[in-house]
Amino acid sequence: MSKKIKIGMISLTSCEGCRIAILKLGKRILDLSDKIDFSECSYLEDTPWPDNFDIVFIEGTPITKRELGVLKEARRRSKKLIALGNCAALGGVQEIKNYHNKEEVLRKTYKYYNSIENPEIKGIKEFVDVDFTIPGCPINSEEFLEVVTKILNGEDPKILQVPVCKDCPRAGSERCFLNQNKICFGPWTLGGCGSPCPGNALPCLACRGFREGVNVDMMEKTLEKFATKEEIENRLEVFGLLDEYKKLKNKK
Amino acid sequence: MKINIDQVAKIEGHLGFMGHILEGDVAKARVEVHEGARLIEGILVGRRYDDAPLITSRICGVCPIVHNICSLKSMEDALGVEVSEGVKILRKILLMSQMLQSHSLHLFFLVLPDYFKEDETIKLTKEMEKETEQALRIRAFSDKVAEVIGGRAIHLTNTKIGGFGRFPDRKELQELQEESRELLLEAVTLAEVFKDLSYPDFSRKTEFISITNSEEYDFYEGKINASDEEPIDVNMFLPRIKEMESPFDVVKRGQYKGDSYMVGSLARINNNKNDLKGEAKKLAEAFFKEDISYNTFHNIYAQMIEVIYCIESIDNLIEKFIKGGYLEEDIIAKDDFTPKEDCWGVGAVEAPRGTLFHIYNVGSDGNIKKGDVISPTAQFLQNLENDLKVFLPDLKNMDKEERERKIKMMVRAYDPCISCATH
Structure with a gap:
């Protein structure tokens, strides 16, 4: 039997709707568990990260310093890193503040605004190399399955450039x-x-x-x-x- | 004795725990949120009123439907928009699909492994193949309901201020009815598993708050119910709760009259179980024999009862919708509701984790001047911490692994959603 592919599903600040969208695949995703080892997915496991991943999927944007560290460490440990969804790819709705006075946006939201981290929001490609992007808010679960299946078969995933x-x-x-x-x-x-x-x-x-x-x-x-x-x-x-x-x- | 859990897995979002058991039965406990602040309320300011339901839906991917619908209700309150009975029925069905989506994920995939002492959910799904399939069928059904009426399973695309964009297909609705009847039998069998779980023995008196609708067990509308007075309207109730802020905390923790309180399935069952019907009523009567359960672990079984209730009610509500003979004009929303003057609105719905409030101020130009979202998890986070303080001394003679498992079990019983709490 060939070795299982080690996958990490890592979530930075976001609604986490992209990993929930994957649940829509139902039994089809569980069936993949013969080929895939979900080495890190906080929804499924209560275990520490392995030393190396084959693929990590990153959802969300880094907002806290801690998250930026998680993102960089995930990149360091993984052969492939895939941006999952609109937040990771393009910044998500939280990026709206970039286009306005983000300090004022913060002051409108919190009383103790000085103690809340408020960086400019960026897609993850601004921080680490990204090998592939699965787009959307949320992602299309069928597209996710296609991409994973292609990678498992040793092929390059692709998304057709249609409107x-x-x-x-x-x-x-x-x-x-x-x-x-x-x-x-x-x-x-x-x-x-x-x-x-x-x-x-x-x-x-x-x-x-x-x-x-x-x-x-x-x-x-x-x-x-x-x-x-x-x-x-x-x-x-x-x-x-x-x-x-x-x-x-x-x-x- | 100090206890430190860096991250509690199998919940929505990122939460850590720090505890300290002192002499006797005194303990300190602190839940710490490790989530970035997206400043959702701040970014709404200056945007057109109809961006609110779209953007606030993105607060949470586990419960996007309730944010979307609560936002619609609150905006309609502000803009003076009335919706038809048909629109209300469809929204009620959507809220029920949301309960099923969220509860089925939480109960089966996040909670159950605890009770079988299994760290890896995937292993459990193989050991409990039949139950896994039942849980996945409930989830698939709820996604389908959301798609048929709301346009998509996560982040709805067919809901609008004033109604809907597209009239739901009658044949698809009838198919959902048929499916719900088959599913009900399976869900009742699945409930057996949750009835017999060995819930830890725990009790601490607290306040339970929920919407109460005098006509039915409802998630969409009604008055706000607390134990110390008659149910009151949402706008009357809101001044009674405070969002407590403290430095470095991204969550504004809720207080009711100066103390912590509980919202969610257990609060709803405690307050409204007499309004349940059918199979759900039978199950509730058999399990919840006391007037009020103060065991927060029972929130799990309360969710299971709501799963049964929602599957039955979706069938009944679709029947009501079809019999109502609603026309396009009753359901399809207009495009423009720009107000003539500055206006305020409030809205509340029951979300899977408890009462959710959205509050908006819209200017006469149609742009949002202020937005406030009070999420269930932000409301109960302090109550969870207070429960943990009482629970910790019970755990002091256990080994480390078992003690940490019990702490995580209590956290998960609340089903916290940290993305919602922070937003």
């Missing part, structure tokens, strides 16, 4: 949010989520990040027909996309 509109029931119709002059980032966002937001009540806020090679000037041009620059930037703040967007704009 969210590909699965959107509104696409091409008058129900399309863009046709109703509402900001929706569907055409420029990495699909694969099954379009649950515009498929229901909400425009896409690009929680999975932009598609590779996306033309943000075209996006701006399309949206500025009915929305102001401030309105567009406000929507990009929600899932930590505004800094990525500005970087892409400056590249041109």
Whole structure:
């Protein structure tokens, strides 16, 4: 029998919804336990970390110094490190404060604000090398299973560069949010989520990040027909996309 | 004797424990939160009112539905929006799916290994194959309910201020009903396992607070119930609790009239068990023979009873929704509710871990001026610490491993959610 793959599921500050999303796989994830050893997952184990991991999945963003240490130690001990979900990849909703006066945001929240850690929020790639990203808020559990299965088979995982509109029931119709002059980032966002937001009540806020090679000037041009620059930037703040967007704009 | 647990695993988020058993039966205990502050309330300020349900949902991935719905209710209170009976029924079903999602995870995967002295949950799932499948089926069913009505299992996409974006599919609703009937029988068998667990003997008098609805055992609406007065409206109740802040603590710990208190399944069962129906009522009557249980470990069985109750009630509520013959216009929400003037709103729902409050102030431009989220775990964290102080002297003659296990068992019985507590 071949050796089991040692996996770590490590959670930094976040809602922990991405690891909960994995539970949606039900028995299929438990069946993998013949091939996988969950060497560290605080939901399953009450045991210390092993010396080495094959893969660690990191969810959340580091906020406390302790967490930054955990992230760096996880990188040191693991062959592969995978960012799990929007917070780890792009900063998550907690990044909103970066775009405002974060000290004031803190003072509005806590009385003893001087004793609360309040760093700028960044995706984990700003602190450690990231080998792969599973996007979304939360992640798509099927995509997670695909990625893990590929890695177990010795293949490179990949996420198809298609837009969210590909699965959107509104696409091409008058129900399309863009046709109703509402900001929706569907055409420029990495699909694969099954379009649950515009498929229901909400425009896409690009929680999975932009598609590779996306033309943000075209996006701006399309949206500025009915929305102001401030309105567009406000929507990009929600899932930590505004800094990525500005970087892409400056590249041109 | 000093006890130090760096991190208590198998709970949501990061929590450590420090204890000290002194002479006689005196002990010190401190639970310490190791979670970063995301400043969710601060980041809401200046954002449009309809960002609140979306952003506050992200407070917690274990109970996102309750934050979303509590936020909607509180915003609707602020903006003067009334929702139809049909919308209420659908939201009630969503809250029940949330109870099932959270309780099934907590009971089976986080709690049960303690009682079988098993550190690794995966091993237990292999030893208890039938029960594992039952627990996973409950979880899968609850995810499906959330998807059919709320658009997605985690972080809903179909709920809006004023109602819903898409009318739920009638055929899918009926399928859920059928599934719930099959599942009920299995859940009742699973309850046997939890009935017979050897819960540690513990008792400490405390205050139990929950929503009480005079018509039914409900998680969506009602008055707030404490033992020392008649149930009162949410806005009347809120001044009675304080969020206690101290330096270096990212959690604002709740106090009711100057003392700690308990919220959650045990509080609800203690306050409302006469409103239960069907199988859940039978199980509650057989187990909770006293008027009030002061054994916090019983929170576990109280959750199991709620699992049964929710599976039965989802069936009944779907029936009620279908019979109600609601039209698109009763369910589908409008887009704009920008207020004419500065306004305040409060909302409360029962979350898996207890009463959750959201409070908002919205300006006449439609932007949030102030937001406050009072989560169940923030409310009961001090009560947990007080319980641990009383519990510790009982543990002094045990070996280290057993003592630490018992401490963790008490922490887990509360089912704390540290992401919620901090947010």
